[in-house]
Amino acid sequence: MTTLELPTRGELTGRPYQVSTVRHQTHDVVTIDVRPEQDPIAFQPGQFDMVYVYGVGEAAISISSDPATPGLLSHTIRAVGWVTKALNQLQPGATIAIRGPYGRPWPLEQAQGRDLVIVAGGIGLAPVRPAIVQALHQRERFGRVVLLVGARSPRDLVFRDDLDRWNADRGIDVHATVDSAVRGWTDHVGVVTTLIPRVPFDPENAVVLACGPEVMMRATARSMQARGVPAERIHVTLERNMKCGVGTCGHCQLGPLFLCRDGPVFAWPEVADLLEVREL
Amino acid sequence: MAGPQLGGAAVMAVDELDTLILALRADGYRVVGPTIRDGTIVHADLERSSDLPQGWTDEQGPGTYRARSVDGDAQFSYAVGPSSPKEELFPPRQRLWTATSDGDASFQVVEEVRETPRIAFLGLRGCELAAIAIQDRVFLRGSYQDEVYAANRSDTLLIAVECGSPGGTCFCASMGTGPRVDDGADLILTELLDGDPRFLVRVGSDTGAALLERLTHREASAADLDAREQVVTAAAAMMGRTLDTDGLHDLLLDNLDHPRWDTVADRCLACTNCTLVCPTCFCSTIEDTTDLRGEKAYRDRRWDSCFGLEFSHATPASVRTSTKARYRQWMTHKLATWIDQFGTSGCVGCGRCITWCPVGIDITEEAAAIRRASDPTPADLPVPPTGAR
Numbered sequence: 001m002t003t004l005e006l007p008t009r010g011e012l013t014g015r016p017y018q019v020s021t022v023r024h025q026t027h028d029v030v031t032i033d034v035r036p037e038q039d040p041i042a043f044q045p046g047q048f049d050m051v052y053v054y055g056v057g058e059a060a061i062s063i064s065s066d067p068a069t070p071g072l073l074s075h076t077i078r079a080v081g082w083v084t085k086a087l088n089q090l091q092p093g094a095t096i097a098i099r100g101p102y103g104r105p106w107p108l109e110q111a112q113g114r115d116l117v118i119v120a121g122g123i124g125l126a127p128v129r130p131a132i133v134q135a136l137h138q139r140e141r142f143g144r145v146v147l148l149v150g151a152r153s154p155r156d157l158v159f160r161d162d163l164d165r166w167n168a169d170r171g172i173d174v175h176a177t178v179d180s181a182v183r184g185w186t187d188h189v190g191v192v193t194t195l196i197p198r199v200p201f202d203p204e205n206a207v208v209l210a211c212g213p214e215v216m217m218r219a220t221a222r223s224m225q226a227r228g229v230p231a232e233r234i235h236v237t238l239e240r241n242m243k244c245g246v247g248t249c250g251h252c253q254l255g256p257l258f259l260c261r262d263g264p265v266f267a268w269p270e271v272a273d274l275l276e277v278r279e280l
Numbered sequence: 281m282a283g284p285q286l287g288g289a290a291v292m293a294v295d296e297l298d299t300l301i302l303a304l305r306a307d308g309y310r311v312v313g314p315t316i317r318d319g320t321i322v323h324a325d326l327e328r329s330s331d332l333p334q335g336w337t338d339e340q341g342p343g344t345y346r347a348r349s350v351d352g353d354a355q356f357s358y359a360v361g362p363s364s365p366k367e368e369l370f371p372p373r374q375r376l377w378t379a380t381s382d383g384d385a386s387f388q389v390v391e392e393v394r395e396t397p398r399i400a401f402l403g404l405r406g407c408e409l410a411a412i413a414i415q416d417r418v419f420l421r422g423s424y425q426d427e428v429y430a431a432n433r434s435d436t437l438l439i440a441v442e443c444g445s446p447g448g449t450c451f452c453a454s455m456g457t458g459p460r461v462d463d464g465a466d467l468i469l470t471e472l473l474d475g476d477p478r479f480l481v482r483v484g485s486d487t488g489a490a491l492l493e494r495l496t497h498r499e500a501s502a503a504d505l506d507a508r509e510q511v512v513t514a515a516a517a518m519m520g521r522t523l524d525t526d527g528l529h530d531l532l533l534d535n536l537d538h539p540r541w542d543t544v545a546d547r548c549l550a551c552t553n554c555t556l557v558c559p560t561c562f563c564s565t566i567e568d569t570t571d572l573r574g575e576k577a578y579r580d581r582r583w584d585s586c587f588g589l590e591f592s593h594a595t596p597a598s599v600r601t602s603t604k605a606r607y608r609q610w611m612t613h614k615l616a617t618w619i620d621q622f623g624t625s626g627c628v629g630c631g632r633c634i635t636w637c638p639v640g641i642d643i644t645e646e647a648a649a650i651r652r653a654s655d656p657t658p659a660d661l662p663v664p665p666t667g668a669r
Contacts, residue, residue: 011424012579013579018386055381057568080595080596081595240599241591244566247422247423247424248426249566250586255533256617279600279604280609
């Protein structure tokens with residue numbers, strides 16, 4: 001009695017790609033580039049892929065490269081588990097399998113004509129990097145573009161070349177801070193949210209994109225609202241265990257949400273109450 | 281003479297069950313239905329009607345299951361056992377693909393060839409039909425269509441038998457999924473034990489009508505339809521449990537910090553039994569493995585459970601470390617957030633999670649305790665029922 005059209009290709013099957021370059025960002029973070037010559041994967045800023053290492057497993061990794069050039073696809077990975085450690089040890093020429101892109105992207109269109117304020121903690125710069133790059137391609141569409149970057153120490157800052165270049169050339173106001181400084185660090189010291197009250201932007205006419213540890217995003221949302229940014233213009237990207245990426249394995253649930261399918265990017269009012277509940 | 285068409289009703293003798301099973305097998309179907317195995321009524325392949333648990337019933341309560349032999353002619357005088365059609369449609373372990381590597385840095389992925397088995401489910405209760413409909417929504421009606429479930433579901437035939445003997449943990453009447461079945465199956469049988477034992481057969485699809493044509497049957501009389509009405513009305517009054525679903529979604533989500541979650545967590549072993557026997561629980565995990573030489577890598581998907589600590593693992597630690605948080609996740613998902621996600625409750629009232637919980641935690645009692653909105657007292661703890669039916 002049931003008539004179904006069967007899917008032609010398994011959603012849980014990645015496509016093999018050869019690693020072209022491995023760029024070491026910090027002692028435990030690498031950026032892995034692949035160059036899909038056929039079928040480049042079009043993606044939007046904030047989306048993620050499931051990246052597979054042969055025989056080891058698969059992890060959800062945000063895409064960190066420029067959406068305008070899908071022929072160069074980058075993932076920036078911190079070594080924290082089996083798969084991410086294996087990814088950190090890959091050499092150019094190795095093959096990985098990628099499926100995606102998945103998830104709801106950053107709502108950059110909401111920021112058009114407004115100030116764009118991006119807050120990133122640690123490796124949290126990777127998922128917002130495509131948004132920054134896209135905003136720079138269309139710089140005239142935005143008011144001020146401000147990037148607040150925090151890391152535990154200077155050696156944990158990722159994309160340092162980008163930070164210098166964006167600050168110097170491209171009309172983006174970059175502020176970096178570290179939790180604990182070392183000799184030679186002349187920038188700000190303190191958690192990234194301490195920058196929020198002191199950098200120039202128009203809170204009533206700003207859109208905020210935040211990515212970092214959950215506690216940092218909660219603090220960011222609080223500080224931004226204290227400064228006058230409407231809650232619905234504060235966006236965060238959330239992370240949970242993900243096995244499928246398509247809303248069927250159940251692992252990434254937060255209340256009614258499947259983070260992989262309904263997110264990972266959420267407007268603050270969509271998740272604020274949920275994030276207040278311990279162990280939800 | 282053409283027999284009953286869609287929506288029509290007929291009566292067949294008990295012996296025709298055998299004809300039905302043989303006809304389905306002749307058409308290439310595996311016939312999967314209840315049989316007795318290891319002292320339990322489970323779903324398994326049926327070759328003849330003699331494989332059915334004729335002469336058996338069951339007694340169920342929180343943490344209690346006993347199959348018991350009885351006198352009489354009934355073929356379907358029992359409630360649901362621990363297995364469900366989920367095991368066929370979304371098997372506990374599924375190979376997704378195999379990758380081969382010749383030792384250098386590259387590998388090739390070969391997807392598993394999906395067969396579309398012909399399965400006829402015989403003896404499905406209202407709760408089980410509802411569970412299949414819910415898993416259809418989860419796996420087929422979203423933005424993503426699950427390849428494994430779709431293949432297994434694509435050539436299935438559903439033959440329901442309305443439940444005349446609900447168990448001590450049943451509450452399908454509360455969930456609106458049974459015991460009455462009016463659609464969602466190709467054929468809907470009702471076992472009539474007044475007078476001569478016989479089956480009322482109602483037609484739920486053209487496939488069902490064609491199947492009925494091949495069975496010896498007569499037109500259903502008003503008395504037959506009335507007898508059926510009495511069976512399901514009596515069954516609805518025999519529910520071992522009730523669950524008040526009125527406003528339940530908001531009630532649970534407004535009480536995420538209710539002290540009752542701590543009380544139930546003191547008893548819950550986080551053993552995952554409830555999620556394994558649940559006919560709608562769909563969570564899974566991926567297992568990537570290799571052979572010893574590393575020449576082949578395999579991707580399997582297997583059932584997972586939100587009661588496991590690893591389930592919510594995200595760097596640097598699991599989100600739900602306490603049993604309280606894991607029980608709350610399961611129950612609020614089942615009864616509340618499932619509605620947000622799929623437009624239906626995730627609970628069909630089959631009672632399996634109550635029966636197969638080793639410590640007898642009762643989802644209906646837990647919901648009632650939160651509804652009472654008072655601090656738990658010893659009187660709130662469930663009392664094991666005496667006499668399942």
